Amino acid sequence: MIQGARWYKVMSGAYTNRADADSLLVGLRRQNVLEAGRGSIVRVPFAFLLDSLAPENADSGNGRHIRGSWRAGVRASSGEWKMWLLAGAFETLDQASVYGESLRASGITPVLVYRKGRTF
Numbered sequence: 001m002i003q004g005a006r007w008y009k010v011m012s013g014a015y016t017n018r019a020d021a022d023s024l025l026v027g028l029r030r031q032n033v034l035e036a037g038r039g040s041i042v043r044v045p046f047a048f049l050l051d052s053l054a055p056e057n058a059d060s061g062n063g064r065h066i067r068g069s070w071r072a073g074v075r076a077s078s079g080e081w082k083m084w085l086l087a088g089a090f091e092t093l094d095q096a097s098v099y100g101e102s103l104r105a106s107g108i109t110p111v112l113v114y115r116k117g118r119t120f
Contacts, residue, residue: 011044011089044089046096048103048110051085086115 001007012028015021021041028034087103087110090096096112103110 044091045114046090047086047088047115049113
């Protein structure tokens with residue numbers, strides 16, 4: 001809450017290295033999307049795993065779709081690829097716990113995981 005109004009942080013990008021994230025930030029400032037000095041690079045290693053399915057089923061409706069979720073491909077111990085449906089991106093466990101409560105209140109049983117793989 002800032003001066004009685006609810007504000008939300010907006011995150012953009014999913015980069016594997018700092019240089020690419022820095023490039024996005026510079027570009028957003030150059031395009032006047034962000035004011036000079038605004039924005040920062042943060043590491044957000046935690047997310048909630050909502051579903052897991054084989055890639056060939058990812059767009060068939062066999063998995064749940066949650067608006068704002070990320071999918072990441074991961075290789076299971078059996079060697080086959082799985083798609084992870086992830087929600088959120090959190091710096092700390094405390095940040096994640098707040099969102100976890102709202103997911104549980106919606107009837108979803110989230111599992112907190114380390115983000116890995118790549119976005120699609």
